[in-house]
Amino acid sequence: xxxxxxKECQINNHQDCGPWGDTDKELFSRIKQTHENHQGWQIYxxxxxxxxxxxxxxxxxxxxxxxxxxxxxxxQMIDDFTFTISEENKEITFIPLENEIKKLQPLSVYDxxxxxxxxxxxxxxxxTTKGTEKxxxxxxxxxxxxxxxxxxxxxxxxxxxxxxxxxxxxLPDLGLGENxxxxxxxxxxxxxxxxxxxxxxxxxxxxxxIKSLIELKDKDSLKVLALWAIGTYxxxxxxxxxxxxxxxxxxxxxxxxxxxxxxxxxxxxxSHKITGPNWARNVDALNCTILIDEQEDLxxxxxxxxxxxxxxxxxxxxxxxxxxxSVPIKDMGWGSKTFDLGVPxxxxxxxxxxxVTEDRAIPLKMIHSIDKRILDxxxxxxxxxxxxxxxxxxxxxLDYFDEVIKIKKEVITLxxxxxxxxxxxxxxxxxxxxxxxxxxxxxxxxxxKNVIKDTHELRNLSNQSSNLDIQILEKLxxxxxxxxxxxxxxxxxxxxxxxxxxxxxxxTTEEGSELAGISSKQLGNSLDRLQIQRxxxxxxNMCIYFDRQILINLCKRYDLEYQALLAQSALQSHNSNEQxxxxxxxxxxxxxxxxxxxxxxxxxxxxxxxxxxxxxxxEDK
Numbered sequence: 001x002x003x004x005x006x007k008e009c010q011i012n013n014h015q016d017c018g019p020w021g022d023t024d025k026e027l028f029s030r031i032k033q034t035h036e037n038h039q040g041w042q043i044y045x046x047x048x049x050x051x052x053x054x055x056x057x058x059x060x061x062x063x064x065x066x067x068x069x070x071x072x073x074x075x076q077m078i079d080d081f082t083f084t085i086s087e088e089n090k091e092i093t094f095i096p097l098e099n100e101i102k103k104l105q106p107l108s109v110y111d112x113x114x115x116x117x118x119x120x121x122x123x124x125x126x127x128t129t130k131g132t133e134k135x136x137x138x139x140x141x142x143x144x145x146x147x148x149x150x151x152x153x154x155x156x157x158x159x160x161x162x163x164x165x166x167x168x169x170x171l172p173d174l175g176l177g178e179n180x181x182x183x184x185x186x187x188x189x190x191x192x193x194x195x196x197x198x199x200x201x202x203x204x205x206x207x208x209x210i211k212s213l214i215e216l217k218d219k220d221s222l223k224v225l226a227l228w229a230i231g232t233y234x235x236x237x238x239x240x241x242x243x244x245x246x247x248x249x250x251x252x253x254x255x256x257x258x259x260x261x262x263x264x265x266x267x268x269x270x271s272h273k274i275t276g277p278n279w280a281r282n283v284d285a286l287n288c289t290i291l292i293d294e295q296e297d298l299x300x301x302x303x304x305x306x307x308x309x310x311x312x313x314x315x316x317x318x319x320x321x322x323x324x325x326s327v328p329i330k331d332m333g334w335g336s337k338t339f340d341l342g343v344p345x346x347x348x349x350x351x352x353x354x355x356v357t358e359d360r361a362i363p364l365k366m367i368h369s370i371d372k373r374i375l376d377x378x379x380x381x382x383x384x385x386x387x388x389x390x391x392x393x394x395x396x397x398l399d400y401f402d403e404v405i406k407i408k409k410e411v412i413t414l415x416x417x418x419x420x421x422x423x424x425x426x427x428x429x430x431x432x433x434x435x436x437x438x439x440x441x442x443x444x445x446x447x448x449k450n451v452i453k454d455t456h457e458l459r460n461l462s463n464q465s466s467n468l469d470i471q472i473l474e475k476l477x478x479x480x481x482x483x484x485x486x487x488x489x490x491x492x493x494x495x496x497x498x499x500x501x502x503x504x505x506x507x508t509t510e511e512g513s514e515l516a517g518i519s520s521k522q523l524g525n526s527l528d529r530l531q532i533q534r535x536x537x538x539x540x541n542m543c544i545y546f547d548r549q550i551l552i553n554l555c556k557r558y559d560l561e562y563q564a565l566l567a568q569s570a571l572q573s574h575n576s577n578e579q580x581x582x583x584x585x586x587x588x589x590x591x592x593x594x595x596x597x598x599x600x601x602x603x604x605x606x607x608x609x610x611x612x613x614x615x616x617x618x619e620d621k
Contacts, residue, residue: 004028005017007039107266107287117150127140146180151190153401229264230396239318243360244344247366255348258270264393267287288343292345292348310354404431412431416456480546
């Protein structure tokens with residue numbers, strides 16, 4: 001059935017009228033007679049009508065973004081798109097926002113102001129009124145708890161229930177009763193003081209306290225530990241924050257080191273096992289530092305706990321890592337909530353970590369101390385020195401966050417390490433090193449560079465001994481240098497192509513080789529990851545392509561010490577070729593001389609034979 005309508009009808013006060021169907025011929029004929037001379041009389045097309053109605057709205061809306069949303073246009077948007085849902089005894093109103101939702105993290109920086117979540121002790125009472133107006137029943141209950149507040153770098157202390165704060169930001173799901181880690185008297189002194197915290201005193205206090213309780217393999221590593229702990233207050237200013245990896249034999253002090261961090265780090269949590277939901281809730285609400293002890297099964301793929309923890313660790317390395325989870329939203333059904341996962345993590349263990357976690361961690365080797373004072377010392381968590389340290393670390397973030405942001409933008413020059421190590425592992429530590437050096441801590445940069453150098457060398461050794469790809473690359477270099485492999489001789493077109501089966505035999509048959517058990521498929525996958533070209537070259541089937549320069553480039557990429565040997569073998573090959581060329585030239589000369597001598601001899605013999613024949617002929621006569 002065809003339907004008609006009159007667009008911007010003059011009779012209908014320039015509003016659209018219709019549609020009408022032509023089933024009732026008498027009625028439709030009168031309507032048609034009334035409207036058919038109007039410009040807007042046309043066949044009804046619902047999609048076209050919608051486009052016409054919304055065209056000017058969409059265009060105006062898009063135009064408003066050309067130079068940002070203008071105030072008048074945005075106010076109109078609020079009027080146009082604000083809506084209310086009424087349900088029984090409540091109404092829910094939705095009002096559009098000009099900007100994206102700002103989530104106020106426990107550690108945040110917005111518009112040049114640093115914010116930090118703290119808990120302060122409060123007491124109060126709950127008065128409940130029941131009954132009738134004439135006979136009220138009043139019940140009074142008293143309580144004490146720790147309540148969440150925000151303190152900012154402008155020294156404003158704001159309770160999290162403050163209306164203005166909730167209108168401006170989306171706040172995390174905060175509970176009650178969290179530990180008071182910044183004492184109220186210290187917080188009050190910060191608000192009243194005009195002086196910044198002394199960073200040299202802060203660093204020296206932490207370092208001396210650590211020295212009195214544990215022993216690492218060198219003093220420089222203790223300084224890294226101190227900087228890492230302070231950095232847990234600054235970590236959200238960086239894209240990545242490295243893990244700490246405490247390893248050592250039983251009784252070397254790994255647990256004690258984690259308890260020290262528990263006393264210093266921002267909202268620290270110490271656990272032997274932590275579940276995914278618990279991790280997400282704690283990190284999202286508190287930006288807490290995660291300390292995990294006795295992680296002996298992180299390299300055991302059959303462990304369910306290890307699988308879950310590795311997934312979390314793979315995400316948490318990025319400070320902005322998050323995960324969306326469906327959750328019930330009060331009074332509005334189900335919705336999607338984003339939980340933050342990125343957070344500083346320290347691990348204590350005896351057995352090796354899995355490769356991925358190890359690559360993202362700063363290794364700190366614990367040793368059995370022979371100092372009786374260290375052996376007898378225990379970490380007293382209620383000691384006032386920890387309160388003093390936390391007071392200074394809280395203040396350091398609020399006092400120096402802007403300087404850290406500026407230093408972070410400076411170029412970091414750390415030669416002889418990979419860009420990944422420089423930008424993802426060491427950037428926060430080096431940035432804080434510069435901050436403390438500029439505020440009186442001398443010699444710190446040199447100490448940190450020593451640790452970086454040692455860590456890089458250890459990581460290289462570990463990678464080279466455990467990484468299958470690197471082991472295969474090393475073996476290819478050895479086979480090439482010692483000329484144990486060669487190109488197919490009967491096909492000149494296969495220059496620099498080598499049989500994969502031949503290489504596999506060389507790799508797997510070597511006595512004592514760690515690669516003895518690998519299959520042809522494993523070798524092929526590894527060569528593909530190394531981006532060494534492979535092709536089927538009949539009759540030799542699978543062959544791989546590489547030359548000296550390809551191997552040198554790969555060694556540079558993976559920081560292997562084969563470049564010099566490859567270059568040296570090239571020189572030797574060149575010298576050998578020159579010698580061969582000289583020998584060939586001598587041989588050629590000798591061959592020519594021999595040929596000339598032979599020719600002369602032949603000529604002489606021929607002349608002699610001719611002479612003898614001539615004599616014999618004359619004698620016959």
